[in-house]
Amino acid sequence: MPDDRTRPAQRISRESWTRLVRDGWTRLTRNCRARLRHLRGNMIIPVQAGVAAALAWLLADDVLRNPDPVFAPAIAVGTIVSALGNRLRRTLETVIGVAVGIGAGDVLIAVVGSGPWQTGMIVAIAVALALLLRGGSTLLVQAGGTAVLIATLAPANPDIVVPRFVNAVVGGLVGLAVVLVLLPLNPLRLVQRAVGPALDRLATLLDDAAAALTAGDAAQAQRALDRVRDFDERLATLQDALAAANEVVTLAPQRWSNRHVLAELTSSGEHLERATRNCRAMLRRIVSVLEDDEPVPGQLPTAVRQLGEALRTMRQELDRGREFHRTREQALGAVDQSGSAYAEGLGYSGNVVVAQVRTAGSDLLRATGIGRRAANRMVRRAAGHSRPPSPPPAPPRP
Incomplete structure (x- = not known):
């Protein structure tokens, strides 16, 4: 007769095995669906x-x-x-x-x-x-x-x-x-297929960073930072798509009518790349905020989360061919929240996070077609003060 003490271990083992199989099946089906979507999108x-x-x-x-x-x-x-x-x-x-x-x-x-x-x-x-x-x-x-x-x-x-x-x-x-x-490619659809996943991925990372700020979890913020370091591949895919689309509209007579729209998308891609670099620097500083136990006003994670929502909204408005009104509102809302967090009082790295939110917000506004001066003016107005916060001098090393 088996010892009753072995039954919990067997049950745990069976549960672990079941969870492992279920997770593996979920990853497999998700991967297969992604491959099928990739095939459908590139069937031409x-x-x-x-x-x-x-x-x-x-x-x-x-x-x-x-x-x-x-x-x-x-x-x-x-x-x-x-x-x-x-x-x-x-x-x-x-x-x-x-x-x-x-x-x-x-x-x-x-x-x-x-x-x-x-x-x-x-x-x-x-x-x-x-x-x-x-x-x-x-x-x-x-x-x-x-x-x-x-x-x-x-x-x-x-x-x-x-x-x-x-x-x-x-x-x-x-x-x-x-x-x-x-059989020329549709240059606009090609760029949209590359931009969409990049925006969604970056928005997810910002959500994770905001959750880490709310929970005070430096390890979670570090995991988000580690994942953003792999984001260069998605940016490279976007740049390749833009290069291919420009090649098509330059040489394919059937696609010459797309030149103006593609020029706007190319400019947007450049500003999105800058926003990505700023978000990466922001995540690095969020890790420092949590590791150094700096103050985290509630408006700071809200600002980071709202910046991610602006990225998702931009993808939706881009797919539907709409003006970027909602994207701009959310980007400026993130700047407003960061300004409120700054007014509450932050540490050295927290001030840098606020500055990066403002810079990334300006980059998003530029990506929606707003000029540099107008974007900076809108950001200053949303932040509630004329100059971006300057972080205090770094504390001396012990």
Whole structure:
């Protein structure tokens, strides 16, 4: 008969195992839903790749009668799936890299012949020439790869030189035609998909920081700070989306009408990036406030939380194509609360938090299209005094 004393431990073990399975299933389903949303949001890319591959093969094989047309669809697909915003550059680097590899291979084979050490020399010189042109990784790869083919296959098959260069040109041009003329991305939707998650993520971190201030929990504030340090990836995604959208509206005639709106979104993205940097500095100081047991008036966590709400509202108004009236009201409300906290009395780091709330609020106003002077004037009025709080001198080190 089992000892009754083992039953609580078994029950705890079963409960822990059940919780572990449930949490794992929740994470799995959440991850799957996120991946499906990502696929739906980017479904045009596989369509572009398929169309480009088919057109490149048709043009190289049936129209130009290229004896080896495989390279053309490969380059076309490479153009489609290359980094957003760098497609034109990647295509140019591909064509130039192939030309460098062919030129170096042809000249050197005529001088040194073919063989193992000759192949190594040809590849080294081709890559050196690509570096001399200050090309990116695509140019280097194409120059080196083409030099290998020329050095190893051209002596036995001299007809490979011209078709490979033609394939590179055909594939690159077809890829660009598909993404910029036939099936261009919607630049505004592309930016909105990148901005939205970034705003929501930063708002969540500010909520956590506000909760930490309310509870006096320095460890919770530190966890929020640790997570914001990983926010650079989301900012990089936003910058890539803006670069891709600007590439589309610059080169795709169908999207020229979006230029003005995209210019506003690009300016907003710059100010959001500044607001993110200020929020990161704010979180760092919130940790110091709690670790140093500085006073925390109730208005201070309210200000931080309201700044997060302004970010969420900005996403909603951006998605719905509305004016940012509510976003501005909430940003100024956060500034007002921070001014009240300052009037209550704060320590050194608390004053810095207030200054960062004001600066981030000004950045949000700028992101909604308000000019610098007007934004600063609105912030000063909301704060209730003419100058931002200046933190007192740092206490001397013991």
